[in-house]
Amino acid sequence: MRQTWDIPDAYLPAAGERPPYGHEAVCILNASSRDAHIQLDLYFEDRPPIKGIELTVGAERARHVRMDEPAGLGGVIVPRETPYAIRVTSDVQVSVQYSRLDVTQPNYSLMTTVAHRKPA
Amino acid sequence: MRQTWDIPDAYLPAAGERPPYGHEAVCILNASSRDAHIQLDLYFEDRPPIKGIELTVGAERARHVRMDEPAGLGGVIVPRETPYAIRVTSDVQVSVQYSRLDVTQPNYSLMTTVAHRKPA
Amino acid sequence: MRQTWDIPDAYLPAAGERPPYGHEAVCILNASSRDAHIQLDLYFEDRPPIKGIELTVGAERARHVRMDEPAGLGGVIVPRETPYAIRVTSDVQVSVQYSRLDVTQPNYSLMTTVAHRKPA
Amino acid sequence: MRQTWDIPDAYLPAAGERPPYGHEAVCILNASSRDAHIQLDLYFEDRPPIKGIELTVGAERARHVRMDEPAGLGGVIVPRETPYAIRVTSDVQVSVQYSRLDVTQPNYSLMTTVAHRKPA
Numbered sequence: 001m002r003q004t005w006d007i008p009d010a011y012l013p014a015a016g017e018r019p020p021y022g023h024e025a026v027c028i029l030n031a032s033s034r035d036a037h038i039q040l041d042l043y044f045e046d047r048p049p050i051k052g053i054e055l056t057v058g059a060e061r062a063r064h065v066r067m068d069e070p071a072g073l074g075g076v077i078v079p080r081e082t083p084y085a086i087r088v089t090s091d092v093q094v095s096v097q098y099s100r101l102d103v104t105q106p107n108y109s110l111m112t113t114v115a116h117r118k119p120a
Numbered sequence: 121m122r123q124t125w126d127i128p129d130a131y132l133p134a135a136g137e138r139p140p141y142g143h144e145a146v147c148i149l150n151a152s153s154r155d156a157h158i159q160l161d162l163y164f165e166d167r168p169p170i171k172g173i174e175l176t177v178g179a180e181r182a183r184h185v186r187m188d189e190p191a192g193l194g195g196v197i198v199p200r201e202t203p204y205a206i207r208v209t210s211d212v213q214v215s216v217q218y219s220r221l222d223v224t225q226p227n228y229s230l231m232t233t234v235a236h237r238k239p240a
Numbered sequence: 241m242r243q244t245w246d247i248p249d250a251y252l253p254a255a256g257e258r259p260p261y262g263h264e265a266v267c268i269l270n271a272s273s274r275d276a277h278i279q280l281d282l283y284f285e286d287r288p289p290i291k292g293i294e295l296t297v298g299a300e301r302a303r304h305v306r307m308d309e310p311a312g313l314g315g316v317i318v319p320r321e322t323p324y325a326i327r328v329t330s331d332v333q334v335s336v337q338y339s340r341l342d343v344t345q346p347n348y349s350l351m352t353t354v355a356h357r358k359p360a
Numbered sequence: 361m362r363q364t365w366d367i368p369d370a371y372l373p374a375a376g377e378r379p380p381y382g383h384e385a386v387c388i389l390n391a392s393s394r395d396a397h398i399q400l401d402l403y404f405e406d407r408p409p410i411k412g413i414e415l416t417v418g419a420e421r422a423r424h425v426r427m428d429e430p431a432g433l434g435g436v437i438v439p440r441e442t443p444y445a446i447r448v449t450s451d452v453q454v455s456v457q458y459s460r461l462d463v464t465q466p467n468y469s470l471m472t473t474v475a476h477r478k479p480a
Binding site: 020028030031061062063095098106108109110112113114117 | 366367368369371401403404405406408409443444445447460462464465466467469470471472473474475476478
């Protein structure tokens with residue numbers, strides 16, 4: 001049972017000079033009893049998509065996937081300060097939420113939304 | 121297959137004096153293999169709607185449509201600091217998220233939500 | 241065709257001493273060709289609900305209903321700094337989004353979400 | 361009629377040194393005429409879930425459940441500054457929204473989203 005979730009407003013903000021660093025996270029809950037094999041596809045404004053980033057969320061585990069950590073993205077480096085969008089595909093039922101921390105000012109700002117689940 | 125998405129709380133905040141300027145964006149992901157022909161309709165509290173702003177989101181592309189850039193809106197100038205709402209219509213399946221950056225204070229504030237997709 | 245939308249996290253923050261005042265808004269888009277007769281019901285933690293606040297959103301109009309303005313709520317005064325929840329009922333198809341501006345600090349903070357539409 | 365709601369991005373931020381303390385809340389609206397018996401299950405990145413936290417939301421009442429108050433969670437102490445996720449299950453129809461207040465800086469930041477309701 002393949003599931004698709006979309007995050008139309010993705011944007012990796014500037015990191016800033018000290019922690020907490022500006023970042024965004026794709027947060028995935030897998031409450032099922034089977035590991036979830038996840039695929040991330042990244043879509044841009046003016047270039048072809050980067051498809052097929054693979055990761056796993058274990059059974060009964062949650063992961064906050066940081067988009068500024070290439071090691072967790074099969075080595076893909078997401079460009080900073082570039083508008084893009086993320087599609088999340090899973091082979092088991094999961095839930096997806098997107099959050100961003102922006103620190104490009106003295107005080108930072110948070111935003112979040114549950115992603116859009118494409119109707120089956 | 122026509123799709124409708126609603127953003128009931130739209131508001132173009134004051135621009136401020138230096139970048140990043142206060143703005144809002146309608147973010148659209150078109151992960152399909154066909155170009156999406158998008159129509160934006162703007163609804164106000166006390167005047168008739170502005171309907172029929174047309175734009176395109178290419179196949180496998182994402183766009184963050186800035187509501188403070190008339191060039192991308194067929195020349196329509198959205199009034200600043202005026203409560204309104206946005207309806208997004210597409211001829212192919214897309215996903216829509218709305219975000220706002222407010223800078224009318226020393227430190228800015230972000231907010232976001234996936235738009236409401238009208239059931240078919 | 242009656243529609244129900246829920247906002248489980250409502251909270252009217254302190255007003256602060258100068259504009260922009262802390263507030264929250266229930267934003268309603270009525271893109272239909274008929275006026276929408278809206279009812280707001282307010283639910284609290286430890287007291288009975290306040291039901292039956294009535295207001296209208298005209299055909300092809302949007303309203304950002306301020307919860308700190310009793311004149312627009314049939315005279316009901318929403319208590320400040322009190323957790324509550326809002327149910328919105330409409331007799332025509334509308335869309336609902338909730339936003340809050342908190343100013344109880346030098347720099348303010350915004351948050352928003354599309355409300356939950358109860359499945360028919 | 362059992363209902364399931366997911367909050368993939370939960371994170372109890374640092375409390376800070378004075379009110380308002382950093383916190384997160386699971387906000388539940390029970391507009392029905394029957395008490396709602398709620399179960400919270402917490403899922404982590406690298407340890408087994410904590411399942412079966414029980415609480416009640418009375419008929420026609422709303423509760424903003426603070427995740428930093430063990431007394432309201434059957435004594436469970438949620439670890440601070442640890443990514444996790446929350447599943448909410450209810451025996452009557454409710455609505456769920458998640459909000460976080462982060463105060464780990466001079467000015468705080470708010471974020472919110474309606475939780476994801478698992479399709480029946």
